Amino acid sequence: MSRPIETITVVGRDAALWLSALGLQRAYGKVGVKVHAIELPSLLQPNDVLSTLPTTYGLHGLLGIAENNVFRFAKASYVLGQRFAGWSGSRPPFMHPYDSTGTNFGHVDFVHFWQKAQRAGMNVPFENFSIGAVAAAQGRIADLRESATPFSKAAQGFNLDAFSYGQLLKAYALKSGIAHSQGILEKVDVAEGAVMSVTLADGTRHEGDLFVDATGPQASLISQLDEAGPDSWDHLYPCNRMMVMAGAPVSPAPSYSHIQAFRGGWVGMFPLQDRTAIVAVYSDDELSDEDMTQSVPVLSSVPVSGDAVVSSLNTGLRRNAWVGNCVALGEAAVMLEPLDAVSLHPLHTGLSLLVDHFPAAADAMPQARLFNRKFAGHMENIRDFQLAHYRLNQRYDEPLWDRAREMETPERLAYKLSTFKATGQVPLHDDEAFEKENWTSIMIGHNHLLDQYHPLVDGVPDAELMQRFQAMLKFIAEEVSEMTSLSAHMELYAPQKPRSSF
Amino acid sequence: MQKKIRKIVIVGGGTAGWMVAAALAKTLGTHHHDIVLIESEMIGTVGVGEATIPQIALYNSVVGLDEAEMMRETNATFKLGIEFRDWRKLDHSYFHPFGFYGVDMGGISFSHYWLRWKKAGGNLDYTKFNVETEAARDEKFLRTNDDNNIYMPSVNYAYQFDASLYAKYLRMISEKRGVRRIEGKIVDSAQNAESGFIESVKLENGQSVTGDFFIDCSGFRGLLIEQVYKAGYHDWSSMLPVNKAVAVPCAKNGPPLPYTRSTAREAGWQWRIPLQHRTGNGYVFSGEFISEDEATARLMNSLDGEPLADPKVLKFTTGVRKKSWIKNVVSVGLSNGFLEPLESTSIHLIQVAIAKILAMFPGDQIQTGLVDQYNEEMHWEYDHVKDFLIAHYHVTERDDTPFWNYVRTMEIPDELKRRLETFRNRGETLCHKSELFKEVSWFAVLYGQGLEPTGYHPVANSISEDDLKLRLAKIRSGIQDRLNGMPSHQEFIDRYCAANSLMSA
Numbered sequence A: 001m002s003r004p005i006e007t008i009t010v011v012g013r014d015a016a017l018w019l020s021a022l023g024l025q026r027a028y029g030k031v032g033v034k035v036h037a038i039e040l041p042s043l044l045q046p047n048d049v050l051s052t053l054p055t056t057y058g059l060h061g062l063l064g065i066a067e068n069n070v071f072r073f074a075k076a077s078y079v080l081g082q083r084f085a086g087w088s089g090s091r092p093p094f095m096h097p098y099d100s101t102g103t104n105f106g107h108v109d110f111v112h113f114w115q116k117a118q119r120a121g122m123n124v125p126f127e128n129f130s131i132g133a134v135a136a137a138q139g140r141i142a143d144l145r146e147s148a149t150p151f152s153k154a155a156q157g158f159n160l161d162a163f164s165y166g167q168l169l170k171a172y173a174l175k176s177g178i179a180h181s182q183g184i185l186e187k188v189d190v191a192e193g194a195v196m197s198v199t200l201a202d203g204t205r206h207e208g209d210l211f212v213d214a215t216g217p218q219a220s221l222i223s224q225l226d227e228a229g230p231d232s233w234d235h236l237y238p239c240n241r242m243m244v245m246a247g248a249p250v251s252p253a254p255s256y257s258h259i260q261a262f263r264g265g266w267v268g269m270f271p272l273q274d275r276t277a278i279v280a281v282y283s284d285d286e287l288s289d290e291d292m293t294q295s296v297p298v299l300s301s302v303p304v305s306g307d308a309v310v311s312s313l314n315t316g317l318r319r320n321a322w323v324g325n326c327v328a329l330g331e332a333a334v335m336l337e338p339l340d341a342v343s344l345h346p347l348h349t350g351l352s353l354l355v356d357h358f359p360a361a362a363d364a365m366p367q368a369r370l371f372n373r374k375f376a377g378h379m380e381n382i383r384d385f386q387l388a389h390y391r392l393n394q395r396y397d398e399p400l401w402d403r404a405r406e407m408e409t410p411e412r413l414a415y416k417l418s419t420f421k422a423t424g425q426v427p428l429h430d431d432e433a434f435e436k437e438n439w440t441s442i443m444i445g446h447n448h449l450l451d452q453y454h455p456l457v458d459g460v461p462d463a464e465l466m467q468r469f470q471a472m473l474k475f476i477a478e479e480v481s482e483m484t485s486l487s488a489h490m491e492l493y494a495p496q497k498p499r500s501s502f
Numbered sequence B: 001m002q003k004k005i006r007k008i009v010i011v012g013g014g015t016a017g018w019m020v021a022a023a024l025a026k027t028l029g030t031h032h033h034d035i036v037l038i039e040s041e042m043i044g045t046v047g048v049g050e051a052t053i054p055q056i057a058l059y060n061s062v063v064g065l066d067e068a069e070m071m072r073e074t075n076a077t078f079k080l081g082i083e084f085r086d087w088r089k090l091d092h093s094y095f096h097p098f099g100f101y102g103v104d105m106g107g108i109s110f111s112h113y114w115l116r117w118k119k120a121g122g123n124l125d126y127t128k129f130n131v132e133t134e135a136a137r138d139e140k141f142l143r144t145n146d147d148n149n150i151y152m153p154s155v156n157y158a159y160q161f162d163a164s165l166y167a168k169y170l171r172m173i174s175e176k177r178g179v180r181r182i183e184g185k186i187v188d189s190a191q192n193a194e195s196g197f198i199e200s201v202k203l204e205n206g207q208s209v210t211g212d213f214f215i216d217c218s219g220f221r222g223l224l225i226e227q228v229y230k231a232g233y234h235d236w237s238s239m240l241p242v243n244k245a246v247a248v249p250c251a252k253n254g255p256p257l258p259y260t261r262s263t264a265r266e267a268g269w270q271w272r273i274p275l276q277h278r279t280g281n282g283y284v285f286s287g288e289f290i291s292e293d294e295a296t297a298r299l300m301n302s303l304d305g306e307p308l309a310d311p312k313v314l315k316f317t318t319g320v321r322k323k324s325w326i327k328n329v330v331s332v333g334l335s336n337g338f339l340e341p342l343e344s345t346s347i348h349l350i351q352v353a354i355a356k357i358l359a360m361f362p363g364d365q366i367q368t369g370l371v372d373q374y375n376e377e378m379h380w381e382y383d384h385v386k387d388f389l390i391a392h393y394h395v396t397e398r399d400d401t402p403f404w405n406y407v408r409t410m411e412i413p414d415e416l417k418r419r420l421e422t423f424r425n426r427g428e429t430l431c432h433k434s435e436l437f438k439e440v441s442w443f444a445v446l447y448g449q450g451l452e453p454t455g456y457h458p459v460a461n462s463i464s465e466d467d468l469k470l471r472l473a474k475i476r477s478g479i480q481d482r483l484n485g486m487p488s489h490q491e492f493i494d495r496y497c498a499a500n501s502l503m504s505a
């Protein structure tokens, strides 16, 4: 008879290690599975930032992490969307909110009606019909009143200081009753396509029925088993360098991240409580690291302090993230661009899949195939969403951006883009992180409009259409004015400044 | 038998006299009642008393004053509260705002929720949850009376004005409504031999003015209530030991602040009240601890503008008449008592007296039951304001002068002791519903003076921490939204009620 899993050994560092260990402990610790976290030295740089989607709420809920603590200890800020500026020539920036936009009339999506009105000369941007987008532009947090919930599902993700967030997760993980070791990884013993044990520099050897590789890009465990290695996606993305810096905080605190395209790539500004984290993604064909360092303050228009940390940027997917008894989670399994707030999403996805497809026996893990297929599907969809920004850019006559438009486009993405243009529909798969409203938002935002709107649209008299639009805008303005401001929320955690007067 | 009350004589034309006159003329009318006011220009009025509290709006509306006009006529500015400097200790400052902290929930005041948040390690000063404090900091003002946005707090305010001009303005209104003013000094009075009721007062020029009902607004001297009826006086100077004031106006040094400042001094405290055209100043002190000359020098040296007059000294004894209404005489204003101007309550107490007189106004006869009720109620009002004032002095860390050592260690009333104890333990202030200064005021002053509660009301634990945080953020957000839409105090005055003298200058 086969033996059930008794011990899980999670080897890794930073958020990936602690989220994996805590997640597995919460899911399987209660049935007696022992979770052992082996902590390797951090690879974080001082100003690293994690930018996450609203699904982080669900993750924290599962892990028992109080939102208050995330705010208190991880320098967190709320983000209701991403603002893209400069991606389409001289067109104004647009907001991609974590929310729907407008309401359908009958069976026809709002976007068709908007497009008709827009053609007829109405110049109200699409995003103005989204509570999430308007709220983000006004620095609100997503506390919708009941009256707004049928119309909107505005939600917020977090921007997190990577180091403090890791510390917070560690504290939770240690409190949850896992075993904990610390050291430098010396050796991974592999036999018969499985990890037998890991040995640390201090000579200690650690075994396990199931190993989780949360070592990040080093992929120290899985790389011993996965002979094929990761598929590179570098040929799909135009940038190959990344730079991280710290900028002054912006006041009042914006509740969106700002993604500014420029000649050589893009610069992202991610508000945190104590700073604006700045991440630049660029191509060394266009500018040197030095040039980039000098460009950041100009492009971000906030004072920049401290050193810039530069690294090469590679993307790719390990199609065999689970081999034998070893599952890679996080960056050991997939590398994406730091775009669209997906810093934790691959980890979250992998962890959920592992929990759902937990191996029943220690000696055979047939779930691996299913896991790998599902995981790859999810990741490809995220990648496609990121690529869509590049493919749809309208910065003409700039080599990087011209290239970004013309690079190889994965078939599924090409199909999405063309279907939307032809019909206003977004063909979705069931493993998509981004939904119809997200795709619609960025496609319209990048000016990828419908060739023609739905025929039923003409059934609504123009006057009625305008009236409905106006009512919607008024309703949104009212709802947003009653939402809480992010800066008020932040003040509740900010350290008090000494005051000389009352 | 008593006579039917037809003729009302107001003795004195200071702020009290004219406030009474204007209110009676409006509510009783001058058709059925003859209203006469006697004053002596030779004697003059106290003339200070420039800061008010929000309740004055009620008086103004009863009398039917147009706010903007009243403010233009009296060089008025808006007042959002009082800054107390150096009261808890030197180089410390706190603000006692009008209005509220946050929003009360679950039947207990917001401060308990804030205390819970703070105890749990949360940040953000309670003062950030009060829109008036925040507006005062930014020197902003907006009238929000007609605004019914329930997500933004309304702004509560009073006025800082020239009290003599206010009296003058009320005089004009009263006279328009048929109040007769008689100039002259009262030298004598005549009583009914049987009832002891005052029947007439006699002026220096020999004229006699008869009346059925007399309102004694003659100032500290208490011409009828004390000099004729010997009402007696509760002397509170052992607990409120200030007994003199030296006052002087000075030139303004910038846009007027929308608040009054009270700075603690070695033997009392100094006020600074900004009006549209000048700044009022005064040092309220105890003659036992500092001489008049020294106090005057101290005041003159601390002015932030050219003095515009010679300093004027006033003497008083803190306390209240044992009886405010005796036979057919009711004393109102300084003739009824004086609690010192720390919380700008004198004009308010005049207004309370007027409201009560109107509520209990005699028809055919003066009922002794009503008179007793009036006396009890008026005493209660003064008594509770008194405790609030005492708390300012008594709860302090100052030990740098004999005056502060005295007030810090003096005996205080039992009821106040109980309050301080309860506040220390659970942040509650045991306020009566009808008390003038509510929980918010007590909280602001006690906390500001340095009494920080160790606990809070248990009901504050009834909501989840997330819920608490969201509510706090929501309240704060409303305050931010409100502040963002507020013009500067000066801008608001300019467009709403700039005094003519300034416009033509």
Ligand SMILES: Cc1cc2nc3c(=O)[nH]c(=O)nc-3n(C[C@H](O)[C@H](O)[C@H](O)COP(=O)(O)OP(=O)(O)OC[C@H]3O[C@@H](n4cnc5c(N)ncnc54)[C@H](O)[C@@H]3O)c2cc1C
Binding pocket: B011, B012, B013, B014, B015, B016, B017, B038, B039, B040, B041, B043, B044, B045, B046, B047, B048, B049, B050, B051, B052, B163, B184, B185, B186, B187, B217, B218, B219, B220, B221, B223, B245, B247, B282, B284, B314, B316, B332, B333, B334, B335, B341, B344, B345, B346, B347, B348
């Ligand atoms: C230092 C100080 C600061 C103050 N600050 C404030 C403040 O900030 N806010 C506030 O609300 N209050 C303040 N007050 C109190 C305020 O000044 C008085 O409440 C207000 O002026 C009312 O005074 P009154 O009308 O009662 O008396 P008075 O102003 O003294 O008027 C008395 C009137 O009686 C007349 N009179 C007296 N004797 C006779 C007679 N024999 N014959 C004829 N007429 C006579 C006088 O001519 C005069 O018209 C302050 C008081 C002082 C002393």
